[in-house]
Amino acid sequence: MAERRPSRPLEEALRQRRVLVVCGAGGVGKTTTAAAVALQAAFWGRRVLACTIDPSRRLATSLGLTQLSEKPRRLALERLGFEARGTLHAMTLDTKRTFDALVERFAPSEAARGRILDNRFYRQVSDALAGTHEYMAMEKLLELQDDERFDLVVLDTPPTRHALDFLEAPDRLLSFLDTGILRFFLKPYFVAGRLTLRIATRTGALAFSMVDKYLGLRFLQDLSEFFLAFEGLYAGFKERAAQVFELLRDPGSGFVLVASPARLSLDEALYFHRRLVEKKMPFVGLVVNRLHPDPAAGARRGGTPPRLEPAFAEKLVAVHRDLRTLARAERRGLARLEVDTGMAPLLVPELESDVHDLRGLAEVAAAIFGTAPVKLRRRVS
Numbered sequence: 001m002a003e004r005r006p007s008r009p010l011e012e013a014l015r016q017r018r019v020l021v022v023c024g025a026g027g028v029g030k031t032t033t034a035a036a037v038a039l040q041a042a043f044w045g046r047r048v049l050a051c052t053i054d055p056s057r058r059l060a061t062s063l064g065l066t067q068l069s070e071k072p073r074r075l076a077l078e079r080l081g082f083e084a085r086g087t088l089h090a091m092t093l094d095t096k097r098t099f100d101a102l103v104e105r106f107a108p109s110e111a112a113r114g115r116i117l118d119n120r121f122y123r124q125v126s127d128a129l130a131g132t133h134e135y136m137a138m139e140k141l142l143e144l145q146d147d148e149r150f151d152l153v154v155l156d157t158p159p160t161r162h163a164l165d166f167l168e169a170p171d172r173l174l175s176f177l178d179t180g181i182l183r184f185f186l187k188p189y190f191v192a193g194r195l196t197l198r199i200a201t202r203t204g205a206l207a208f209s210m211v212d213k214y215l216g217l218r219f220l221q222d223l224s225e226f227f228l229a230f231e232g233l234y235a236g237f238k239e240r241a242a243q244v245f246e247l248l249r250d251p252g253s254g255f256v257l258v259a260s261p262a263r264l265s266l267d268e269a270l271y272f273h274r275r276l277v278e279k280k281m282p283f284v285g286l287v288v289n290r291l292h293p294d295p296a297a298g299a300r301r302g303g304t305p306p307r308l309e310p311a312f313a314e315k316l317v318a319v320h321r322d323l324r325t326l327a328r329a330e331r332r333g334l335a336r337l338e339v340d341t342g343m344a345p346l347l348v349p350e351l352e353s354d355v356h357d358l359r360g361l362a363e364v365a366a367a368i369f370g371t372a373p374v375k376l377r378r379r380v381s
């Protein structure tokens, strides 16, 4: 195939940049898009690492991964029937394990490390605290982008309710660890790392008995130990977070946003785009996934219509009309998006089945980059 000049920012990013972050609200197709564009970059000759988070079991299997493949594994693209000038590695990112590794790295002593990792509260927090998973994905990115085997890392992001949660996660996590209200509340009583009778001051006793009633003494102890142990870690965390932000802002990085064609999702995409611009982060593309086909587009006029039962024909007309209304509403939303972002969205149709193998990924990539026609599903139900 003749080399084309990169015509779009996403294509330029895949050919030349070092980091691509794929964001979007839960379930819109982030993992699918991340894997598809990584595959495309390998077709174009780059040495790519696709770092996925919780891919579906079938997709993971197709990528040669088990749920716990923390190490990049190379896909034998040729053996699978794909001609690629570059290489594709894939891995799944375990955000919990990344957090542990970070604690190990920054804990001031062996004892502190053990205290944190075994702490019940840490085990809860590292799993449940809003922003932890997003933050850890960014953290991993710092490590991966130094790996000599790759010249492009494509990072999938964890499921969030809103795309923006990903960007705001580090701030939230750090401010929680820094001057979190819990810490403020607990520290005077637990500064020695143990419970003392000092909690029996009037206000303290009241607050404490309320907390104890709901959370339990043991929990409070865990919590206080957790904050004390984290004290030494905090500076290291903060420094890493600053490096992450620098990396995300670097001209060698790029953000892709994935959205569904529903109005709310497009509104959110617009807002996300605005925030990226405000934060001076490089936005390189908007993928609108699972677009419905317009049944009227490309329909041939004239010819003899098939003879149908009148009742059935009536139903068909109704389905056709509904689908057309939906497709047109989606396209109006897209037009507005294009005006507001100054960038044409990249469209991926709803495919015949979910995307669980390389062929499916190649089909998605072909839709995004317009390299081959994609068959549209025409559902009549």
Ligand SMILES: Nc1ncnc2c1ncn2[C@@H]1O[C@H](COP(=O)(O)OP(=O)(O)OP(=O)(O)O)[C@@H](O)[C@H]1O
Binding pocket: 024, 025, 026, 027, 028, 029, 030, 031, 032, 033, 054, 056, 157, 158, 159, 160, 289, 290, 348, 349, 350, 351, 352, 353, 354, 355, 356
């Ligand atoms: N264009 C498409 N046509 C048909 N199925 C699709 C399409 N895009 C994605 N899917 C399917 O939708 C499901 C969700 O996609 P995916 O896992 O990529 O979403 P996600 O944004 O990563 O979700 P999460 O937020 O949970 O991580 C998958 O089963 C995937 O195969």
Ligand SMILES: [Mg+2]
Binding pocket: 030, 031, 032, 053, 054, 055, 156, 157, 158, 159
């Ligand atoms: Mg996903």
